[in-house]
Amino acid sequence: MGVFGYIGKKNAVPILIEGIKQLGFQGFDSTGLAVFEEGRLWVAKSTGKLTELENKVNARTFNSTVGIGHTRWATHGRPCDENAHPHIDCRGDFAVVHNGIIENYLELKEWLLAEGHIFRSETDTEVLPHLIEHYYDGDMDTTVRKILQKVEGSYALIALSCKEPDMLVAARKSNSLVVCQGEEGCYLASNFSAIPEHTKNTYVLEDEEIAILTDNGVNFTDFQGEAKDKILYEVNWDASVVEKDGYDHFMLKEIYEQPKALRDTLGGRLTEEKVVLREVALTPEQIASFNKVAIVACGTAYHAGLIGRTLIERWAKIPVEIDIASEFRYRSPLIDEHTLTVVLSQSGETADTLAALREAKRLGARVVAITNVVGSSVSREAHDVIYTWAGPEIAIASTKAYTTQIEAMILLALFLAQAKGTISQEWIREIITELKKLPDKASEIFKQVSKIQQIASSIKDSACTFFVGRGLDWSVAQEGSLKLKETSYIHAEAYAAGELKHGTIALVTECTPIIALATQRDLYDKTLSNVNELKAREAQVIGITFEGNESFGQAVDEVFYLPETINELAPILTVIPLQLLAYYVSLARGNDVDRPRNLVKSVTVE
Numbered sequence: 001m002g003v004f005g006y007i008g009k010k011n012a013v014p015i016l017i018e019g020i021k022q023l024g025f026q027g028f029d030s031t032g033l034a035v036f037e038e039g040r041l042w043v044a045k046s047t048g049k050l051t052e053l054e055n056k057v058n059a060r061t062f063n064s065t066v067g068i069g070h071t072r073w074a075t076h077g078r079p080c081d082e083n084a085h086p087h088i089d090c091r092g093d094f095a096v097v098h099n100g101i102i103e104n105y106l107e108l109k110e111w112l113l114a115e116g117h118i119f120r121s122e123t124d125t126e127v128l129p130h131l132i133e134h135y136y137d138g139d140m141d142t143t144v145r146k147i148l149q150k151v152e153g154s155y156a157l158i159a160l161s162c163k164e165p166d167m168l169v170a171a172r173k174s175n176s177l178v179v180c181q182g183e184e185g186c187y188l189a190s191n192f193s194a195i196p197e198h199t200k201n202t203y204v205l206e207d208e209e210i211a212i213l214t215d216n217g218v219n220f221t222d223f224q225g226e227a228k229d230k231i232l233y234e235v236n237w238d239a240s241v242v243e244k245d246g247y248d249h250f251m252l253k254e255i256y257e258q259p260k261a262l263r264d265t266l267g268g269r270l271t272e273e274k275v276v277l278r279e280v281a282l283t284p285e286q287i288a289s290f291n292k293v294a295i296v297a298c299g300t301a302y303h304a305g306l307i308g309r310t311l312i313e314r315w316a317k318i319p320v321e322i323d324i325a326s327e328f329r330y331r332s333p334l335i336d337e338h339t340l341t342v343v344l345s346q347s348g349e350t351a352d353t354l355a356a357l358r359e360a361k362r363l364g365a366r367v368v369a370i371t372n373v374v375g376s377s378v379s380r381e382a383h384d385v386i387y388t389w390a391g392p393e394i395a396i397a398s399t400k401a402y403t404t405q406i407e408a409m410i411l412l413a414l415f416l417a418q419a420k421g422t423i424s425q426e427w428i429r430e431i432i433t434e435l436k437k438l439p440d441k442a443s444e445i446f447k448q449v450s451k452i453q454q455i456a457s458s459i460k461d462s463a464c465t466f467f468v469g470r471g472l473d474w475s476v477a478q479e480g481s482l483k484l485k486e487t488s489y490i491h492a493e494a495y496a497a498g499e500l501k502h503g504t505i506a507l508v509t510e511c512t513p514i515i516a517l518a519t520q521r522d523l524y525d526k527t528l529s530n531v532n533e534l535k536a537r538e539a540q541v542i543g544i545t546f547e548g549n550e551s552f553g554q555a556v557d558e559v560f561y562l563p564e565t566i567n568e569l570a571p572i573l574t575v576i577p578l579q580l581l582a583y584y585v586s587l588a589r590g591n592d593v594d595r596p597r598n599l600v601k602s603v604t605v606e
């Protein structure tokens with residue numbers, strides 16, 4: 001989750017501990033550090049609170065002036081001391097801390113094992129020190145460049161060696177890394193917040209750049225070894241903003257992290273023509289034996305499950321039931337060994353979801369969990385786990401967990417459809433191509449944030465709002481309305497657009513903003529006629545649709561156009577303006593955006 005490094009004139013250990021503490025504001029499950037001490041590398045790791053690590057290092061005195069540190073949020077491998085960073089090679093000569101995901105680690109690990117390397121952890125990162133050990137040619141700089149040719153994926157990494165303890169080598173691809181130069185040494189961190197306050201001379205590492213730090217300063221090269229000229233920034237940030245990477249709130253930061261979270265969740269799970277879910281150990285025969293899928297979750301995770309229901313039925317042709325977890329057990333569900341149960345939970349600790357999982361297992365069902373927290377109760381108790389690689393979600397209003405849960409549901413639906421042969425190869429290829437484009441399309445949406453701010457200020461004083469849509473848009477409408485009510489405290493309800501006229505439309509007046517979603521092309525006309533009914537009651541209608549749907553754009557009062565994608569993937573894009581809307585309305589009303597009243601992040605009681 002966070003990497004940190006120091007080389008200079010001062011004792012490295014207290015600096016590393018402070019850096020780890022600052023990185024820890026982003027959430028972590030374990031921590032660790034490595035320093036060069038008495039001619040060798042000295043490594044300490046611990047699971048849980050930082051005080052555990054402090055107790056280990058306080059047990060002795062250090063004179064080291066170089067070291068690396070890490071805060072981990074488990075991805076590959078559960079949270080435990082062995083999986084905490086830094087990771088070392090067989091002899092303990094090289095130590096590496098790493099943020100990101102090494103997508104081809106399994107192939108690399110198999111090859112290294114065959115070459116006689118001994119692994120101690122379940123992580124993807126551990127291949128890095130072993131690769132350095134294998135290719136070390138007496139020069140850390142060229143060795144790190146050489147091993148990066150073999151590695152696919154994303155990383156911000158720092159390597160330390162007892163063979164060249166007068167330097168730290170760092171590299172970046174798709175994960176942030178800054179280098180700061182102070183009077184007393186050079187610092188490296190994935191997040192500027194970890195850098196001591198008085199050190200503001202900062203370089204920002206770009207993708208495919210390497211930094212070589214010594215106690216004299218820092219040099220930069222590209223991956224080919226060509227020297228790079230870098231701009232030196234003088235950073236003067238308020239520390240509380242820095243904690244949130246410059247964003248005013250965690251909710252906003254997490255909304256903006258979605259392109260990366262989406263990319264990471266797809267990482268290593270797609271080829272050009274198929275979904276690869278190594279973590280779901282179901283054979284095609286087992287999949288064929290399921291006559292039903294049962295989806296169970298709470299809140300936002302339940303809303304992601306609604307999308308999953310449609311996609312599994314549409315693609316894998318298996319009937320799906322979906323339940324709110326707190327209702328599941330008490331309606332005596334008809335579940336047995338022919339039911340595939342899918343539980344979704346960001347935290348993996350929600351009491352009702354956990355109880356539903358246990359009930360499904362008791363009834364003989366196979367349980368697949370979709371969760372964001374490695375080692376959580378849900379992940380430990382399910383038969384198979386698909387992790388969303390969203391990183392820690394700190395704001396109470398769930399955002400990046402939702403979009404990555406939908407992505408995981410899409411992968412699962414395709415995986416089941418592939419195994420059953422219920423979907424053509426051509427269609428799978430098209431969906432995969434579109435899936436890979438989604439993170440960039442999600443980024444595109446942020447260019448129109450001023451439009452959302454304007455809509456937010458027009459609805460901020462409303463007493464009541466409705467979110468409407470048909471098909472998958474109705475599922476997203478339910479998440480949009482939850483987001484608005486939990487952050488802004490404005491009454492918001494979601495309705496299937498065609499259902500309004502069966503009663504609810506009586507509530508609509510010119511004072512009722514309606515957020516109408518229209519991304520399902522086969523339902524465009526029907527949604528348009530529902531919007532016209534609302535307009536006839538003088539409602540203020542804000543439309544969200546794809547670029548090119550001009551007739552809808554003209555029918556509503558305000559329109560937000562989304563970059564185009566296929567119908568089934570639309571929910572991932574559609575929800576982003578709704579999340580931003582909730583954020584800006586909450587802000588305008590002066591609410592505590594990250595900690596709305598009466599709510600906790602994880603509901604661990606029934």
Ligand code: M6R
Nearest residue numbers: 299300301345346347350397398
């Ligand atoms: O950790 P979980 O995904 O199991 O949590 C489920 C809900 O409590 C959660 O999604 C909640 O609805 C969020 N506050 C919504 O933003």
